[in-house]
Amino acid sequence: MNAIETIMAHRSIRKYKSDPISDNILDEILVAASRAGTTGNMQVYSIVVTRDQQVKDALLPLHFGQEMISKAPAVLTFCADFNRFNKWCDQRNAGPGYDNFLSFMTASIDALLASQNAVIAAEANGLGTCYLGTTTYTAGKIIEVLNLPKGVVPITTVVLGYPDENPGLTDRLPMRAIVHHEKYSDFSKEDIELLYAEKENMEVYKGFVKESEVENLAQVFTQKRYTKKDNVLFSKTLLDVLTQQGFMNNE
Amino acid sequence: MNAIETIMAHRSIRKYKSDPISDNILDEILVAASRAGTTGNMQVYSIVVTRDQQVKDALLPLHFGQEMISKAPAVLTFCADFNRFNKWCDQRNAGPGYDNFLSFMTASIDALLASQNAVIAAEANGLGTCYLGTTTYTAGKIIEVLNLPKGVVPITTVVLGYPDENPGLTDRLPMRAIVHHEKYSDFSKEDIELLYAEKENMEVYKGFVKESEVENLAQVFTQKRYTKKDNVLFSKTLLDVLTQQGFMNNE
Numbered sequence: 001m002n003a004i005e006t007i008m009a010h011r012s013i014r015k016y017k018s019d020p021i022s023d024n025i026l027d028e029i030l031v032a033a034s035r036a037g038t039t040g041n042m043q044v045y046s047i048v049v050t051r052d053q054q055v056k057d058a059l060l061p062l063h064f065g066q067e068m069i070s071k072a073p074a075v076l077t078f079c080a081d082f083n084r085f086n087k088w089c090d091q092r093n094a095g096p097g098y099d100n101f102l103s104f105m106t107a108s109i110d111a112l113l114a115s116q117n118a119v120i121a122a123e124a125n126g127l128g129t130c131y132l133g134t135t136t137y138t139a140g141k142i143i144e145v146l147n148l149p150k151g152v153v154p155i156t157t158v159v160l161g162y163p164d165e166n167p168g169l170t171d172r173l174p175m176r177a178i179v180h181h182e183k184y185s186d187f188s189k190e191d192i193e194l195l196y197a198e199k200e201n202m203e204v205y206k207g208f209v210k211e212s213e214v215e216n217l218a219q220v221f222t223q224k225r226y227t228k229k230d231n232v233l234f235s236k237t238l239l240d241v242l243t244q245q246g247f248m249n250n251e
Numbered sequence: 252m253n254a255i256e257t258i259m260a261h262r263s264i265r266k267y268k269s270d271p272i273s274d275n276i277l278d279e280i281l282v283a284a285s286r287a288g289t290t291g292n293m294q295v296y297s298i299v300v301t302r303d304q305q306v307k308d309a310l311l312p313l314h315f316g317q318e319m320i321s322k323a324p325a326v327l328t329f330c331a332d333f334n335r336f337n338k339w340c341d342q343r344n345a346g347p348g349y350d351n352f353l354s355f356m357t358a359s360i361d362a363l364l365a366s367q368n369a370v371i372a373a374e375a376n377g378l379g380t381c382y383l384g385t386t387t388y389t390a391g392k393i394i395e396v397l398n399l400p401k402g403v404v405p406i407t408t409v410v411l412g413y414p415d416e417n418p419g420l421t422d423r424l425p426m427r428a429i430v431h432h433e434k435y436s437d438f439s440k441e442d443i444e445l446l447y448a449e450k451e452n453m454e455v456y457k458g459f460v461k462e463s464e465v466e467n468l469a470q471v472f473t474q475k476r477y478t479k480k481d482n483v484l485f486s487k488t489l490l491d492v493l494t495q496q497g498f499m500n501n502e
Contacts, residue, residue, distance in 0.1 A: 002257070003374070007287075044426065045422055048435055085472075094473040106387070119288070175281060177335060223345070
């Protein structure tokens with residue numbers, strides 16, 4: 001398979017066999033991650049590879065009990081990381097100025113480009129993967145479990161292992177929902193109706209609406225899955241984590 | 252080439268031929284971007300494809316005059332984007348709660364995973380690519396040029412075109428600089444010396460130090476390329492942009 005075929009075949013895998021991942025394959029995935037673009041080649045990110053059952057079990061509640069954390073053979077936590085770079089600057093009498101929000105974003109970008117390379121390299125090796133959005137929700141507690149020092153914030157987590165399920169591709173909106181030519185063309189009320197019509201008519205989503213006992217699919221998101229109350233809570237705790245880890249000295 | 256080989260061959264390309272990119276290839280790249288993981292399949296990102304010379308020229312100063320913006324046939328601006336999703340929620344009486352920092356991070360993650368898929372798909376098609384870190388520095392002005400509405404913030408930019416140079420692979424630190432097993436093992440003073448020794452001894456970096464008239468490579472970063480003064484300024488303006496675009500209602 002070429003790279004496009006690998007990319008096009010991506011599905012999130014949530015059930016894994018217990019088969020371990022060989023060190024060779026894991027190393028190939030990590031090296032692939034390291035070849036992603038990085039701002040100024042500073043490599044201001046890190047990857048914590050967790051395979052020990054006890055540590056995975058400690059991470060499990062921080063990812064809201066999603067069983068795959070505990071059952072998949074490897075969990076990779078991708079972190080924005082200026083710790084190593086700052087230490088180097090300090091040892092070179094170079095006064096690092098990376099304790100601010102811009103630097104947090106720079107490091108987050110590094111971490112996320114590396115994570116996507118890892119996902120593609122894993123899938124090219126026949127492994128399944130799943131991103132865990134819970135990482136930014138519980139970053140402060142993940143910092144404690146993984147002993148992340150100041151200058152380090154977990155941004156995303158990828159579970160890796162051999163798939164024990166074979167789901168189909170997930171639906172996507174029509175391409176014109178995400179692509180704009182030359183400049184942004186904002187959507188009319190009718191555009192929105194057309195863009196979401198196919199999704200709203202899919203049986204799987206009609207099932208979600210019924211289970212959730214709400215009026216429509218949008219309400220599944222706003223009232224059940226990603227509520228304002230949770231988002232506000234997690235926004236506050238994440239901003240506190242940025243302050244604690246030394247990324248909010250913006251004066 | 253398989254996906255691993257494509258990933259391992261990545262270099263940033265800064266000189267481009269004027270040859271256009273066919274619509275077929277561009278579409279394949281954009282569809283590949285859309286197959287990346289996205290939180291809850293919300294697809295809260297967008298891609299602005301700029302090929303018009305006038306618009307590229309308007310972006311040029313916002314990317315600090317890097318000529319490739321103007322010369323490469325296509326510039327892709329990847330944006331964190333809750334605009335479309337919020338409109339849909341509003342039309343469904345669903346009261347979106349995505350005007351906060353957590354939602355900005357969720358949308359940024361979506362945008363960055365899509366961008367890396369686009370880069371790999373482009374390179375698999377023989378194109379060269381380069382990420383532009385300047386996007387977060389001048390986000391407010393990019394918003395003006397590309398008419399980005401509230402709920403949309405540009406996160407990164409990728410230049411695409413046929414390479415007119417053939418640089419070697421960029422160096423990377425030893426893998427133990429970025430990979431930690433089970434938990435984070437922080438670095439001793441000696442670790443840092445060992446991790447950076449090879450880089451500091453490379454002729455290319457010795458040249459940077461000489462040109463910059465500083466004592467060492469770390470000072471090239473802190474005194475010339477990524478200074479505290481710039482980082483603080485860009486942190487403030489980026490946080491202002493988040494407020495302006497409706498992502499800082501965290502109460």
